Amino acid sequence: MPSSRNPQLNRHGQLQHLLTLDGLPRDILTAILDIAAPFTEVAEREVKKLPLLRGKSVFNLFFENSTRTRTTFEIAAKRLSADVINLNVSTSSTKKGETLLDTVDNLCAMQADMFVVRHEASGAPFLIAQHLLATGRDHIHVVNAGDGRHAHPTQGLLDMYTIRHYKGGFEHLSVGIVGDVQHSRVARSQIAALTTLGVPDVRVIGPKTLLPTDVERMGVRVCHDIREGLRDVDVVMMLRLQNERMNGALLPTAQEYYKVWGLTAEKLALAKPDAIVMHPGPMNRGVEIDSAVADGAQAVILDQVTFGIAVRMAVMSMLAGQ
Amino acid sequence: MKIAIRNGRLVDPAHDMDAPRAIFIADGKIVAHGAAPDGFTPDRDIDASGLVVAPGLIDVAARLREPGFEYRATLESEMEAAMAGGVTSLAIPPDTDPVLDEPGLVEMLCYRAKKLNRAHIYPVGALTIGLQGQRLSEMAELVEAGCVAFSQANVPIVDTNVLLRAMEYAATFGFRVWLQPMAPFLARGGVAHDGEVATRLGLPGIPVAAETVALFTHLQLAQLTGARLHVTRLSSAAGLSLIEQARADGADVTCDVSINHLHLSEMDIGYFNPNCHLIPPLRSQRDRDALRQGLKDGRINALCSDHTPVDDDGKQAPFSESEAGATGLELLLPLTLKWGQECRLSLKDTLSRVTADAARIVGITKAGHLAVGARADLCLFDPGAWTTVNRATLRSQGKNSPFLGLELPGRVRYTIVEGQVMFAAEA
Numbered sequence: 197m198p199s200s201r202n203p204q205l206n207r208h209g210q211l212q213h214l215l216t217l218d219g220l221p222r223d224i225l226t227a228i229l230d231i232a233a234p235f236t237e238v239a240e241r242e243v244k245k246l247p248l249l250r251g252k253s254v255f256n257l258f259f260e261n262s263t264r265t266r267t268t269f270e271i272a273a274k275r276l277s278a279d280v281i282n283l284n285v286s287t288s289s290t291k292k293g294e295t296l297l298d299t300v301d302n303l304c305a306m307q308a309d310m311f312v313v314r315h316e317a318s319g320a321p322f323l324i325a326q327h328l329l330a331t332g333r334d335h336i337h338v339v340n341a342g343d344g345r346h347a348h349p350t351q352g353l354l355d356m357y358t359i360r361h362y363k364g365g366f367e368h369l370s371v372g373i374v375g376d377v378q379h380s381r382v383a384r385s386q387i388a389a390l391t392t393l394g395v396p397d398v399r400v401i402g403p404k405t406l407l408p409t410d411v412e413r414m415g416v417r418v419c420h421d422i423r424e425g426l427r428d429v430d431v432v433m434m435l436r437l438q439n440e441r442m443n444g445a446l447l448p449t450a451q452e453y454y455k456v457w458g459l460t461a462e463k464l465a466l467a468k469p470d471a472i473v474m475h476p477g478p479m480n481r482g483v484e485i486d487s488a489v490a491d492g493a494q495a496v497i498l499d500q501v502t503f504g505i506a507v508r509m510a511v512m513s514m515l516a517g518q
Numbered sequence: 519m520k521i522a523i524r525n526g527r528l529v530d531p532a533h534d535m536d537a538p539r540a541i542f543i544a545d546g547k548i549v550a551h552g553a554a555p556d557g558f559t560p561d562r563d564i565d566a567s568g569l570v571v572a573p574g575l576i577d578v579a580a581r582l583r584e585p586g587f588e589y590r591a592t593l594e595s596e597m598e599a600a601m602a603g604g605v606t607s608l609a610i611p612p613d614t615d616p617v618l619d620e621p622g623l624v625e626m627l628c629y630r631a632k633k634l635n636r637a638h639i640y641p642v643g644a645l646t647i648g649l650q651g652q653r654l655s656e657m658a659e660l661v662e663a664g665c666v667a668f669s670q671a672n673v674p675i676v677d678t679n680v681l682l683r684a685m686e687y688a689a690t691f692g693f694r695v696w697l698q699p700m701a702p703f704l705a706r707g708g709v710a711h712d713g714e715v716a717t718r719l720g721l722p723g724i725p726v727a728a729e730t731v732a733l734f735t736h737l738q739l740a741q742l743t744g745a746r747l748h749v750t751r752l753s754s755a756a757g758l759s760l761i762e763q764a765r766a767d768g769a770d771v772t773c774d775v776s777i778n779h780l781h782l783s784e785m786d787i788g789y790f791n792p793n794c795h796l797i798p799p800l801r802s803q804r805d806r807d808a809l810r811q812g813l814k815d816g817r818i819n820a821l822c823s824d825h826t827p828v829d830d831d832g833k834q835a836p837f838s839e840s841e842a843g844a845t846g847l848e849l850l851l852p853l854t855l856k857w858g859q860e861c862r863l864s865l866k867d868t869l870s871r872v873t874a875d876a877a878r879i880v881g882i883t884k885a886g887h888l889a890v891g892a893r894a895d896l897c898l899f900d901p902g903a904w905t906t907v908n909r910a911t912l913r914s915q916g917k918n919s920p921f922l923g924l925e926l927p928g929r930v931r932y933t934i935v936e937g938q939v940m941f942a943a944e945a
Binding site: 296297318320326327344345381409410413 | 714718720836837838839
């Protein structure tokens with residue numbers, strides 16, 4: 197059965213595609229972070245380009261709208277001298293006609309070397325990777341830029357980069373992830389990376405309606421009380437609360453959410469004094485995070501964005517180097 | 519056509535028989551066991567050495583996709599699959615297009631099937647018009663046209679008052695009502711069991727409560743109305759417990775399970791394998807183990823293929839957007855045997871779940887057993903042979919199965935329907 201083999205590693209155990217951080221060996225995670233480090237300096241040079249992907253075509257294949265993630269991938273690819281083609285394929289048009297794999301086949305015929313894929317359905321990048329494998333096109337690489345609720349591996353990696361940058365390592369840390377874990381691909385990738393990298397204490401914090409069934413099986417501790425959850429943590433990772441979740445069967449109102457789970461200076465004071473505050477963006481100020489915290493001394497949110505480019509460069513160069 | 523089958527091992531669960539014995543067929547019926555009747559000169563002599571001679575299998579749920587979904591499968595293709603699988607009687611769910619809510623349509627389907635002269639079909643009529651859960655179908659007329667029971671296939675009735683009335687009306691005539699327990703709001707948007715795997719893969723979940731809440735409603739309404747309830751495709755341990763409780767309170771309720779839920783769990787989804795996208799969803803290993811045990815000790819009455827051919831386009835999509843269902847007709851016998859071997863059940867008791875027990879649910883009396891006078895529907899198979907499931911050898915137009923690549927026990931050698939050899943394979 198083609199679906200039973202982990203399709204993101206090649207026969208030699210090297211990274212062929214980046215689809216999820218779940219099940220990825222620790223060595224590979226660490227290698228990506230190590231490769232990313234020198235790339236952070238590229239941005240500070242006068243000529244912000246490296247020739248590693250010269251002559252390669254990177255297709256940003258976005259079935260779901262995104263400006264920020266697409267832009268950072270575009271910048272990363274361009275800094276590596278790749279040709280970047282942006283495609284916004286609205287899902288409604290694919291539902292009417294062309295299937296996902298037909299789209300992929302067409303782009304393969306245009307000599308694509310790498311696909312950066314965002315899709316609203318969990319597992320869509322796996323389908324593409326399995327299709328490429330089944331049709332013998334293993335020179336083409338797939339990077340998952342977010343699939344449904346499943347994974348957002350480059351976000352998870354840039355978060356790990358940020359944590360390592362500020363905390364020096366992982367094995368002594370307590371990390372609290374606050375908010376809508378249920379619908380969050382970011383949270384799933386963070387949990388996979390943190391547990392693989394050896395963080396001994398990962399807590400997920402939120403109301404029962406926003407925490408998925410059996411989430412403990414992923415190696416985390418569940419806290420419904422944010423005060424208990426944040427006590428003595430080194431890292432606070434906030435999640436975005438989507439507008440459509442705010443008023444309905446999952447949560448009564450944004451106001452109540454802010455009151456109970458919103459990150460304020462008072463709640464942050466329960467964490468270690470040198471704790472850092474992270475957020476994948478875009479933020480809802482006054483819903484999941486108070487402006488005083490978002491703009492405060494402990495926030496490293498803009499660094500995450502900067503590191504994100506270096507991490508995406510690292511991923512792309514690693515894949516292209518295989 | 520007169521056939522003599524000699525040297526075989528006759529296994530007839532309905533009559534508690536498992537013995538080496540010859541069997542003789544004439545004019546579409548079984549005419550004798552052991553010794554040939556006086557003056558019997560067979561047109562065909564089958565040497566069944568090393569083979570099991572069993573009643574033809576009865577599948578409680580097989581979608582043939584006609585009318586309406588001929589691009590996925592046709593009567594012709596699926597009847598060939600049934601013959602290759604040793605399945606001689608099929609109960610057909612009503613979710614065709616148009617749905618089986620029209621006596622004329624049912625008659626046409628029965629006529630088409632009869633003309634093909636392969637497996638016997640037993641249509642299950644729609645409980646409500648268009649399966650929309652609003653207006654009752656013409657049940658009395660549908661039964662005259664050939665329906666053996668009424669169901670909603672996988673489309674739940676939202677309005678419980680309509681469900682109550684539908685069951686009352688069916689009970690008026692003593693008709694059987696087959697219901698899939700799936701509470702529509704709890705299952706809404708879900709594609710996988712709400713558990714560890716769905717959480718890890720970020721797939722929208724369907725909680726076990728979707729089954730138990732609906733099942734509780736069905737059991738209560740059956741008790742209230744006196745309807746003869748059959749629960750289709752049980753998926754959870756909790757669901758089975760509810761049925762046991764209802765039986766302890768005196769309810770006369772039967773249930774079945776599919777070959778998929780008997781052998782697979784949520785873990786088999788692996789990396790989003792769309793062949794494991796099924797309705798109801800594959801549940802935990804604990805649930806699967808409870809279903810296996812329940813089928814073994816008879817608390818679950820029958821095993822079915824839940825054959826649902828899906829074309830490749832329907833499966834070549836992200837898991838949640840792929841079509842649910844898997845092919846199964848040709849896997850029913852091998853997967854029944856595999857289960858029986860794994861839980862150390864006698865061959866007779868193993869086969870009972872797909873012959874005698876299934877016959878009782880569908881209401882078939884003249885087949886599903888090998889008594890003298892019975893319709894000569896037989897399946898002769900080699901229990902010691904192994905076959906690998908692959909797309910090339912599957913005759914069904916649906917090539918998608920969670921069992922692709924697996925080696926399974928049992929190989930059908932002859933399928934006999936109403937005294938005619940409809941399928942014969944090389945040794």
